[in-house]
Amino acid sequence: MKIIETELIINAGGFPQSKEWQxxxxxILNAIHSIEWPPGSGSFTLYDESGKKRGQGNGVKPIKEACMKKLQSSGWRLETPVDVATVRRPGPMDATIEVNGRLFCVEWETGNISSSHRAVNKMAxxxxxxxxxxxxxxxxxxKMYNYLTDRIGNFLELSPYFPLWKSLQVDEGLLAIIAIEHDGVSKDVERIPKGTDGRAII
Incomplete structure (x- = not known):
């Protein structure tokens, strides 16, 4: 799995230069780079098929779960309820770790672009x-989006809203958006299953 781009949305105070952030x-980088398909291949190759039609393309939840399991093995907590003081309490954070009495969270997008907006808003x-x-x-x-379940949120669709979130006035904290991509595509690998069934991708 490749990391193509990292966009810093919030970069304030001493935390971004701290050992804790390092x-x-x-x-996070280790968890992303550890994801393989097929399992044990040493790379991440998607089945070469568009996800635009029903039943086609590659699933996304097993990819997320592989990343979460790797974070969990490094001491992160999964599915953490976090009350960010909204009228309606949002769903749990995918993964969190405590830093001096506060939490740092990781969200992996498996929904549509509206879900991506909600995730950024929740963290901000x-x-x-x-x-x-x-x-x-x-x-x-x-590019990766084209091979996944249709309408998954992606970096390009979210990027026009970066200036809005960057305008927030924050004394301390870091918020980043990471764009990930496959190493290649092939008809010689299996589709990544949709839903949570199938072999672990790690």
């Missing part, structure tokens, strides 16, 4: 309210 960043609000010290959203590039 360790968190290392965990948590940072503004001093509940989170930071967060990272991981989502596919537009």
């Amino acid at each position: 360790n968190i960043h290392r965990d 609000l948590g940072i503004l309210k001093d509940i989170l010290i930071g967060g990272v959203l991981i989502l596919p590039t537009r």
Whole structure:
């Protein structure tokens, strides 16, 4: 699995230069790079088929789960309920780790572009309210998107809104969006299953 681009949305105070962030960043990079398909291949190759039609393309949830399992093995907590003081409590964060009494979270996009917006808003609000010290959203590039379940949120569609989130006034915290991409495509590999069934991708 490749990391194509990282966009820093919030980069404020001392945390982005801290040892804690260096360790968190290392965990995230290791988790992303550890994802393989087929399992044990040493790379990440998608089945060469568009995901635009029903029943075609590659699933996304097993990819996320592989990343989450790797983070969990490094001491992260999964599916953490976090109250960011909204009227309606949002769903749990995919993965969190504690940093000096606050949480750093990772969200991996498996929904549509509206889901991507909600994830960024949730993390930004948590940072503004001093509940989170930071967060990272991981989502596919537009190139990778073409081979996945239709309408998955992707980096290109989200990028026009970066200036809005960058305008937030924050004293301390870090928010980043990471674009990931496959190493290649082939008709000689199996499709990644849709849903949560199938072999682990790690």
